[in-house]
Amino acid sequence: MARADIGIDLGTANVIVYVSGKGIVLEEPSVVAIDKKTKSVLAVGEEARRMIGKTPGHICAIRPLREGVISDYDVTEKMLKYFIDKIAGKKGFGKFFMPRIMVCVPTGVTEVEKRAVEEASKEAGAREVYIIEEPIAAAIGAGIDISQPNGNMVIDIGGGTTDIAVISLGGAVVSESIKVGGDRFDEAIVRYIKKQHNILIGERTAERIKIEVGSAFKTDDNKTMKITGRNLVTGLPVSIMIDSKEALEAIDECAEQIVAVAHSVLERTPPEIAADISDTGIIMTGGGALLRGLDKRIEDRTGIKVTIAEQPLSCVAKGTGSALSSLDVLETGGAFRRK
Template sequence: MSGADIGIDLGTANVLIYVSEKGIVLEEPSVVAVDNKLNKIIAVGTEARKMIGRTPANIDVIRPLRDGVISNYEITEEMLSRFIEKIVEKKGFGRFVMPRIMVCVPTGVTEVEKRAVEDATKKAGAREVYIIEEPIAAAIGAGIDIAQPNGNMVIDIGGGTTDIAVISLGGSVVSDSIKLGGDKFDEAIIKYIKKEYNVLIGERSAEKLKIEIGTAVKEDEPRTMNISGRNLVKGLPVTISVSSTEILEALDSCIEQIVIATKNLLEKTPPELAADISDKGIIMTGGGAMLRDLDKRVEQSTGIKVTLAHDPLSCVAKGTGLSLSSLDLLETGGNFKK
């Protein structure tokens, strides 16, 4: 694996790793299980996620990243190390030589936050570390030629943040990042079910509702789904039926914040680039962008065509890995930090 390049989408909800010439080789939840008695990590990724809401008192299941940035440095470092070890052991790379790694971060993170990502990645086994902003990586991963003097608008909705940028000549001309993504969608659903039904559901149940019947526009024929939780009055398990209309009501405020942020950025976009965007449309990427008809909602609100990228969940990881072959362009655009 000598000279191999690795791109890491270090997301609040998921970590995706892209290896040059091999594509996406790892996709795991950004979750870690810690045994507090032994002061030891006992599981990461998918194994740890299965433990959410099911652990004894001595085990905590935590997310070491919040709102797209590291909230627990040591655990993030250990999680990254284990993921890198996993791709070496299971993907047949042979002897592992320390790679160059590009890691993406949300738009507008501080230098301290960037340094934390860089240090954690180096300690996890990188020879050289580069940092790239998520919308740039998302654009590259979505197949956009960012080197051209044309305006391209990307909305990347991750687990912790929504990053919006207008890109031209390899850099962000205007950009914004709001601390709202798929995790906030889940929280809004939990809050709604608690308020309307007096029933408490877990994160995984909320995510299931979002994926199965979540929508961003009103449906002519609402869909329904049964979900189980705990009745807060009786304290007993209960199953309720929830409709897609109710999930829309739960998510409406979050969706509107994304729409408003998009409109505000369009207002700040230089006229020539705004004309390009009007002609070519807006690209949406990220797992949060997969909410049913979210692209339609943004299109209705802005009057500009919105397209969901092919395989939106992996765009950032793919673009992060591919960007290592375009370092000169990215350096000119001022969008990565070594």
């Protein structure tokens, strides 16, 4: 019987899977397409994401995770089972593949939400399930030795949440999670375009704006792009140009919330650990870390150097998988829960 350890970054926007000895083996959107008539799964991942906003009435493309937690248990279970089966088939683990799985969750989730993740993972085929908080996993994935008595600060910005933690001796000394992430940035852009231009755009167009011209810090580099949406007066498609200045105006409030929480966490950090962070700096991980200028904005407010981790999108998944080899250290620090 083949055995393996799997780390799963069960994100609001993407599911990233790490397998011990093999690295990242799967990275797909957290989207499932369901036939409402038969209740059957039609597509999962990237194939399902392409259906968002384009499905007929009887097909529903849904995201079963909202703001970092499971909003639809049954669909999440089906999605996890699909991905685990896909890995088992691709990697030749064998018919009786039953892995140990470490799944990350946002800081501060409730016991009920943790149990939902555990049960969904067990139903999907896990032999043993462990739960770890996202900033701890992100720190491990970014190459930080969290077992040492040194203070490190991690800001992990995902699709549904931003998790900020000060870590030392295998656990979080101070931490906070807010329900602001990539999705909130997208929603803010949709609202801004609707209010300022009287045009309705979809979430995929909003995401393109965020990635291509988005900025969280004032800059002289004003990028522009052409977008198409539906004019709310005529009902017809119309194209306009959007620039970085408008994108900043759209997402400014969301970016400020993240910066304010980072500042608040630092204020609550013990002096000795704060001194360590002042020396080592702040590490940013997650897809949101790639938003242009957000690192500079946090650095400007806190006065502490901010570094974006190498491969920030996969840090949490890597850390989640690697954490299974150091369970004792993490359990001592209170960083994970054993099921």
